[in-house]
Amino acid sequence: MTRDYLWSHLRDLPYFRALLRAVESRLMQEVTLPPPVLDIGSGDGHFASVTFNKKIDLGIDPAIKPTYEAIQKGAYKFLVLAEGERLPCANSSFASAVSNSVLEHVDHLEEVLTDIRRVLQPGAPLVFTVPNxxxxxxxxxxxxxxxxxxxxxxxxxxxxxxxxxxxxTLFDEEEWKTLLERVGYRVERSQRYFSPAALRTLEWGHYFGIPCYLPRWFIGRWILVPTRWNLWLTDRRIRSYYDETYSSEGTYTFYIAVRR
Structure with missing residues (x-):
């Protein structure tokens, strides 16, 4: 039976964020990540805790508070505070790497990709998602x-x-291909997802989701009552975007790049 990633995220996150993360969790099931696995931008650990059946070997993130939250979720064997362009790892020490909706935020993208390549074994995949x-x-x-x-x-x-x-950073597929090849990767797959209509749900969610900050501030949770009866209408309104098929009009892109 296929897991319902939408509900797994919706009970813990504001609906607009849950929708995007649910689609990405499902996408990640289409690839195999041989261990040891490196996660670049592990954040609060929620995505990894929902998406992967096994603990990720190492999560890297520069932020203290989210990393502390990730420790509580138990989705990683080890977590380290570090910048992506200065990974505290030996050369060729990982058989795969993953980075979900992170690389669009970094300041020194080429340096980060270069250092990820350094710690990957030859032929290892780097799997990542970014907006286009x-x-x-x-x-x-x-x-x-x-x-x-x-x-x-x-x-x-x-x-x-x-x-x-x-x-x-908002690169299209050709721009990503050029950059990745320049720093020593080969693009094996690029797949657009998340339709313009889904994006607009995400856009407006930044405003309609503001009330979620109240329980977050006071009790440390985004959702005050994480039950199906409380969230059924929200689920119903956004599920069609979770169920939609991939499209060339998608506003995000999923990549598999192999370290040469």
């Missing part, structure tokens, strides 16, 4: 503003949204 240019071009509010000939306001909103979501 559709993440910006398909936002609903700028599209509406452009229809009103308010181009400057549309651009200002896009730039504000990129800052809020800390998004620094």
């Amino acid at each position: 240019p559709g993440y910006r071009s398909q936002l609903s509010i700028p599209r509406f503003l452009r229809r009103l000939s308010l181009k400057r306001l549309a651009v200002a909103y896009e730039e504000w949204f990129m800052r809020v979501t800390r998004t620094k």
